[in-house]
Amino acid sequence: MALTPDRRFSIPTIRRLPGYYACLEHAAAQGIAAISSTTIAGHLNLDPIMVRKDLESIGAAGRPKIGFNVAELLAVIKEFMGWGRLDELIIAGCGDLGAALMGYKGFPRRGFRIVAGFDRDPVLEGVTIHGIQIFPMEKMANLIARLHIEIGLIAVPAKAAQQVADQMITGGVRGIWNFSSAALKVPARVIVQQEDLTASLVILQKNLLKETVPS
Amino acid sequence: MALTPDRRFSIPTIRRLPGYYACLEHAAAQGIAAISSTTIAGHLNLDPIMVRKDLESIGAAGRPKIGFNVAELLAVIKEFMGWGRLDELIIAGCGDLGAALMGYKGFPRRGFRIVAGFDRDPVLEGVTIHGIQIFPMEKMANLIARLHIEIGLIAVPAKAAQQVADQMITGGVRGIWNFSSAALKVPARVIVQQEDLTASLVILQKNLLKETVPS
DNA sequence: TAGATTGTTAATCGATTAACAATC
DNA sequence: TAGATTGTTAATCGATTAACAATC
Numbered sequence: 001m002a003l004t005p006d007r008r009f010s011i012p013t014i015r016r017l018p019g020y021y022a023c024l025e026h027a028a029a030q031g032i033a034a035i036s037s038t039t040i041a042g043h044l045n046l047d048p049i050m051v052r053k054d055l056e057s058i059g060a061a062g063r064p065k066i067g068f069n070v071a072e073l074l075a076v077i078k079e080f081m082g083w084g085r086l087d088e089l090i091i092a093g094c095g096d097l098g099a100a101l102m103g104y105k106g107f108p109r110r111g112f113r114i115v116a117g118f119d120r121d122p123v124l125e126g127v128t129i130h131g132i133q134i135f136p137m138e139k140m141a142n143l144i145a146r147l148h149i150e151i152g153l154i155a156v157p158a159k160a161a162q163q164v165a166d167q168m169i170t171g172g173v174r175g176i177w178n179f180s181s182a183a184l185k186v187p188a189r190v191i192v193q194q195e196d197l198t199a200s201l202v203i204l205q206k207n208l209l210k211e212t213v214p215s
Numbered sequence: 216m217a218l219t220p221d222r223r224f225s226i227p228t229i230r231r232l233p234g235y236y237a238c239l240e241h242a243a244a245q246g247i248a249a250i251s252s253t254t255i256a257g258h259l260n261l262d263p264i265m266v267r268k269d270l271e272s273i274g275a276a277g278r279p280k281i282g283f284n285v286a287e288l289l290a291v292i293k294e295f296m297g298w299g300r301l302d303e304l305i306i307a308g309c310g311d312l313g314a315a316l317m318g319y320k321g322f323p324r325r326g327f328r329i330v331a332g333f334d335r336d337p338v339l340e341g342v343t344i345h346g347i348q349i350f351p352m353e354k355m356a357n358l359i360a361r362l363h364i365e366i367g368l369i370a371v372p373a374k375a376a377q378q379v380a381d382q383m384i385t386g387g388v389r390g391i392w393n394f395s396s397a398a399l400k401v402p403a404r405v406i407v408q409q410e411d412l413t414a415s416l417v418i419l420q421k422n423l424l425k426e427t428v429p430s
Numbered sequence: 431t432a433g434a435t436t437g438t439t440a441a442t443c444g445a446t447t448a449a450c451a452a453t454c
Numbered sequence: 455t456a457g458a459t460t461g462t463t464a465a466t467c468g469a470t471t472a473a474c475a476a477t478c
Contacts, residue, residue, distance in 0.1 A: 010445070014418050018411040022373070022398045036459065043398050049447060052460070064453045064460040081417050096345075100315025106396065110413040130311070151419065158237070175419045181321065183237045183258050193419040196233040197316075197410075198325040202296050203229055204366065204390045204408040225469070251435065264471060267436070279436045279477045 013054045017077050019044050020051070024074050036067035083110045090149050092164045093156035094119040094127075094134050097179060101155060103130035114153070116143055120160070137167070144171025151175045158182040165192075228269045229296075234259050235266070236292050243285050251282035298325045305364050307379045308371035309334040309342075309349050312394060316370060318345040329368070331358055335375070352382070359386025366390045373397040380407075 023043045027035050037055070041048040055068065058080040062068035078084055089107075091098055094117045101107075102114055117134040119125075124134045135143065144152065152168040154161055154176060161182035168176060175191045178184055184192050238258045242250050252270070256263040270283065273295040277283040293299055304322075306313055309332045316322075317329055332349040334340075339349045350358065359367065367383040369376055369391060376397035383391060390406045393399055399407050 009421055011418055012445070014421065015411070015414050018396060018414050019398055019409060022396045026398065038459080043400070047447065048459095050445090053446080056461070062460055065458050066454070067459070081413075082420060083413075087420070096315050096318035096320075100311050103311035104412065105311075106411075106413050107416075110416075112413065112416060150423065151416075175423050177416065177419055181233060181237045183234055183241065185258070191419065191422050193415060193422075194234060195412075195415060196230070196321075197319065198296075198298075198321050198327065199230050199233050200408060200410060201322075201325075201327060201366075201392065203226055204392055204406060205297060205302070206224055206229065207406050207408075208365065208390045227469070253435080262471065263435095265469090268470080271437070277436055280434050281478070282435070 009057070013057055014081075016044075016046070016050075016054055017058070017081060020054070021074065021077050021081075024070050024077070028070050028074065032070055034063075034067045035070055035073075037062070039067070081110070086111050086113060087151070088113050088115045088147065088149055089151050089153060090114065090116045090118065090140065090144060090147075091132075091153040091155060092118045092137065092140060092168065093154060093160075093180075094121075094124055094129060095155065098153075098155035099129050101153060101179075102132050115147065115149070120156075137164070140164075141167045141171035144168060144173055149173060151177060154178045154180055154184075156180060224272070228272055231259075231261070231265075231269055232273070232292050232296060235269070236289065236296075239285050239289050239292070243289065247285055249278075249282045250285055250288075252277070254282070296325070301326050301328060302366070303328050303330045303362065303364055304366050304368060305329065305331045305333065305355070305359060305362075306347075306368040306370060307333045307352065307355060307383065308369060308375075308395075309336075309339055309344060310370065313368075313370035314344050316368060316394075317347050330362065330364070335371075352379070355379075356382045356386035359383060359388055364388060366392060369393045369395055369399075371395060 020040055023040050037051040038048045041051045058076060060068060060073055060076045089112055091101060091114050094102065098117065102117055107114065114132055117129060117132050118137050118140045119134050120137050125136050127134050150173055152173040154164055156164050158180045161178065161180040162184060165176055165184045165186060169186060169190055174189065175193065176184065176186065177193050177195060179195050181196065186192055235255055238255050239250065252266040253263040256266045273291060275283060275288055275291045304327060306316060306329050309317065313332065317332055322329065329347055332344060332347050333352050333355045334349050335352050340351050342349045365388055367388040369379055371379050373395045376393065376395040377399060380391055380399045380401060384401060384405055390408065391399065391401065392408050392410060394410050396411065401407055
């Protein structure tokens, strides 16, 4: 039996794609039809070879001397990133961070829709934030199951995160995007993507430090 | 002249450290004095060897048979991540996302303080969000210079991002944490850390997909 | 002591960079 | 055609994983 081609995608590549996309949108807005990997790389401070490798890995093809067709490339990235499809999410925790995520325009623009919010606080029950209704936490598992939601966002304090995760898993999510600092215990079949904004900030800081004190 | 030891830190390591920290805090709360790399790894679904390597790279030492001293390890991570120091930031764009970042409790807990917000909208002028005052955009460069701010957060729409970045650089920031999707053009000495939340979401999605269709 | 666990050295793996032939 | 740019194959680099000796 032939092995599935094992569609290999690398996480660094995925992280760079939004940059390429922004760059291409910019070019498209100026009516540019074709763009070279060198030009893209120049805008983003990257190696042109890396750009070509990334694009090749997602199935884009360019033409020697000409470069890559802008419209075509936008379409390929959009397809690969799944920005055409619509994916529904739910969010637990509608405090500051949760409310911001509910209103974050990047999600709908990229095909992600938060269909419901959940919060422990009874004051928020029935309230609508950015057009999304908030329900009591007890209803979460049931709603996840009924709507076949696959991904849940956790934006509750660290102390409550494990319990919330358990309820999400009971409902049937397969992936959790965890904005709390808690280290979640989940069954192997469930995937947790940890998001720690302070880590990003520290990386930036350390890079500044490196700049200041070169070896 | 001796080379500076070229303190090598790897970005993946930095991304994992908050997880270790959370795990250690949990252990500390239970009164556990020492913990093995295997235990930490088990909680976070990682390889114990990787945990040891990470800890070694930031200068932590354990003892055979015993493991790592919890309190000591917490201190080493805190020191390495710079969570003890206080670092001041400013933010441009006080809309949904900006306001959320201004209220994000993870920052003060980790020694980051947003000292001022800036927004184009005159309605917001003088308004205080989460205790942080908002100023008109025109005052940004001057305030950055006066307070010697080194890092600026950009949470404005993509279209306005470049102009805002230029003003930050005029003021003298050395690092920009860019939450907009715009590909910023900056001088070589300025470092941009791009944050694209939808990229994280796509990575989670792709991992779910991989789970479903194993080769 | 015996066994568990660290610390270190080597092997593997994957991502980035380089070299260069193919081609429009 | 000549030159620029892609696509591909090889080399390098860094991070992860493995093996094992040191040690409490």
